[in-house]
């Protein structure tokens with residue numbers, strides 16, 4: 001919820017400073033975020049990520065492809081609750097916090113047809 005409020009505020013701010021331009025505001029991932037990028041070919045930009053330190057982490061998600069992708073996390077067969085990032089089009093970014101325990105996670109895009117869009121994340 002806090003993230004949504006600050007997102008809206010930053011959009012309003014950018015719109016106010018935009019001088020009436022028609023282009024969408026450029027959102028960026030927060031400094032220090034762990035960035036994953038969706039690339040063409042229904043892939044993430046790496047097959048494995050990490051290791052990252054267990055605990056709170058902010059993910060950034062960038063889209064370098066031309067279609068919509070999502071990012072969710074699973075540990076074994078269990079999806080990490082309350083975490084899903086979504087990038088609609090080329091140049092879109094999203095970000096959000098999550099807290100992870102040590103272990104091996106799977107990064108998944110759950111857009112239908114993107115079943116092969118998976119990668120591994122090591123948390124230790």
Ligand SMILES: [Cu+2]
Nearest residue numbers: 069109114117
């Ligand atoms: Cu995808």
